[in-house]
Amino acid sequence: MGTSTFLMFLCSLVLSLAAVVLSKHPAVDVYLERRCNEASGNYSANSAYEANLNSIISRFSTSTEFNYGFFNLSAGESSRDKVNSVALCRGDMNQADCKTCLNYTATELKRFCPFNKAATAWSELCLVRYANRDLYGLLENDPRICVFNPRNPSYPDQFNDALSDLLDDLRNEAAAAGPVRKYAAGNASAGGNHERVYATMQCTPDMDQLNCDTCLAFAQSELEKCCYGRIGCRVLRPNCVLRFESNPFYNETAVPLPSPQPSPSGGNEDETTPTVIIVIASVVGVLILVFISMCMLMRRRRNKPVSANVETAPVDSEMSGIDPLQSPLIE
Incomplete structure (x- = not known):
């Protein structure tokens, strides 16, 4: 079996195994x-x-x-x-x-x-x-948690001012929404270098306008205690959720309509999550890189019969693009 054929077989095998594992886990x-x-x-x-x-x-x-x-x-x-x-x-x-x-x-x-x-x-x-009790329509204070990104914005004063105004607008919008969807999302300019802040605020629809506004106001006050001056934060409460980030995290054009009903065959295509797609794409990307690397190595060996010493570049142990989340207690 040639090297190319073997690599194609290996790619197919890994992708098949990944699909099986992801479908079950x-x-x-x-x-x-x-x-x-x-x-x-x-x-x-x-x-x-x-x-x-x-x-x-x-x-x-x-x-x-x-x-x-x-x-x-x-x-x-x-x-x-x-x-x-x-x-x-x-x-x-x-x-x-x-x-x-x-x-x-x-x-x-x-x-x-x-x-x-x-x-x-x-x-x-x-x-x-x-x-084991009624939950519907009851505004509750606990449990609650605040989770934040420890990084700070480049222009904290402008960022915080923009965030405060944005959250005030979104709170009013979410609280005044109809009885089926108390949700608001938006973004605003947050300083130099074209920085922006993105935020969502949402209440469970069993909250009336007053209770929704109260819940989100509490969330804003908790935000000021636990993550004011941070580049991202989530305040999680029983009846409402607040989140802001320095990068887009929500679908700005989404219109949440019911998806088509599953076919009689019982297929589960509609339950494929974006995360699963990302994982599969990552596996494919890695395999492609391995295949290209091996092809280049084989070509180099053909061109240079005598092996040369190759220095290995140091590996950066830090993962870029991933920020840790911290969750302080809210007093």
Whole structure:
């Protein structure tokens, strides 16, 4: 078997294995944050409460309703075993990505908070809450968390002024939105070198205008305590979410409409996530680079029968383009 044929076979094999692994193990969301409520009590394994919780989690991936990514679900008849859940996807999500996010986040939340009757999780694109009590329409202060990028903007004063004005505008827009989608996104100039700040603010649609405005105002005050002067931050609360970055992170042109229903064959093409596509593309890119490198090495060997000493360049151990996130406690 020639070298080229072998490399093509190797590429096909690696891509096939990657596709199988990714289909069974969704990419991990590095933004996942969760809070387990120990005070809510625990349920037993294989109990009616766990069965009801599993029923709700399964409905996130099988429901044909979308409602702009907002879900208010319950399962169980007995007050002792009834589970209530409120879940929300970011306002620019389509139905397929929303379902994938909710199913993953709820599944991970149950895994990280085993046997807790109440828990909350926020991921990159959605939030999930469940409890053994009513959640709908109740403005709550806890749990909450602030996660920030430790870097500072190049022009902090201009950046902070622009951010403050932008958040005020977005808060008013989100709070005044209709009963199905309390979401606002926008950006503004933030100083020299063409810097801009991008932000989103969103409430769960069960919040009326006053409660939504109150929740987002609290989020802004927490932002000033934990990440004022940073280049990016997320303030996560039970009823609302605030996020800003120095780079675009939301879809500015997205119109969140329901995706087509799955075909009768039961295919799951609509649950392919952007993260999976990125991972596969990365694998393909690496394989292409390996193939090119080997071809160049073989060509060099043909042209130069006598081997030459080759110096190895030092490898930079720092990963560029990836900023650590820190999550201080909010007093």
